[in-house]
Amino acid sequence: MRPRDDQRSGRGLDRADAADAIAEGVRGVGPGEIPARLCDVAVELLPVTGASVSLQSDGMPVQLGASSAQAAYVTEIQATLGDGPCQSAAESGTPVLACDLTTGRDAQRWPVFAQQATAAGVRAVYSMPLGNDTVCVGTLDLYRDTPGDLNSRELHMARLMAGMMTVALMALPHAEEAGEPGDERWLSGLAADHDHVYQATGMIMAQLGVATDEALARLRAHAFAHGRTALDVAHDVVAHRLRLDQD
Structure with a gap:
């Protein structure tokens, strides 16, 4: 039996909240809509203004969904440049937190991306790898319109979202699997x-x-x-x- 709300706290509450929000967010939608819906859920649960999810293919992020046109555009900037927090997280397999793209270390680490991202209204990017301890298959990229860090609870929630998103994406039907007529396969279609x-x-x-x-x-x-x-x-x-x- 699931614990009552007043019996859950801390990380247990985070996990339950994330699972509930994901289940609600994807209820009744087709496979092709799920990546964007998961991005919407990330924006609801975290102090960010946008989110996108991408898989890595030959070193290039292939965007599957985004919460907004701005998030989609900033992801495409990284694909175009071949540089940015998304690329760094995919290469390292660890979260990459660019907390202030307007100045300092983050702006210097990705100078061209930082200039273009801030011009598009994004001031901070948090990239969470998708996959497991040995293989990174893509990233969940979180965007904010003001500089700032994630506190420990928020970072934990971002990691949880990335883990649950990995499971959800990998559970979706693939192109070779049969489906209903007209049902777009999630990866081949998106x-x-x-x-x-x-x-x-x-x-x-x-x-x-x-x-x-x-x-x-x-x-x-x-x-x-x-x-x-x-x-x-x-x-x-x-x-x-x-x-x-x-x-």
Whole structure:
């Protein structure tokens, strides 16, 4: 039997609150909506103004969902630059807390990302790895419009959210599993846009005669130089509206 509210406290209460909020947040929605709903739950439970969730694929974050257009955009900035708290958390497998992107150590660690994130209205980023002690499969990225740290309870809740989000995402049906007609598979459907990045990378490899890493770097450099996201540039390359060998 579940303990009464007045019998639960501290970390037990955090876990129960998170589980209840997640269950309520995803009730009645299809697989394709779950990542964004989980981001909404994170914003409800934590002192943040936005959240996004991404899986890592070949060193690039593939965004599955976000709580707002701002959160989605800042995640795409990190994908375009190949740099930022999200990338650092994915590489290290540990939480990365950028508590003040306006000045000091955090602004110096990711100077270009910090400038672009603050221009978009984000002043702090907390990136939580998804996965386990040995494998990081992605990140839960939390955004705030004012500088500041997470206290110990808030950090614990953020870790709990990341752990529960990992379980929830991995439990969703995959592309090869049968489903109802018209039911979009969660990963193949949500990450479809990022297929354009890989397709565009292959086209750039052929155009420039370079390896995969160099082709992706060229795509990112073009996007950064023109104030666009890597995903936007990839769409143009795939649609034959842009050739990087003509830059």
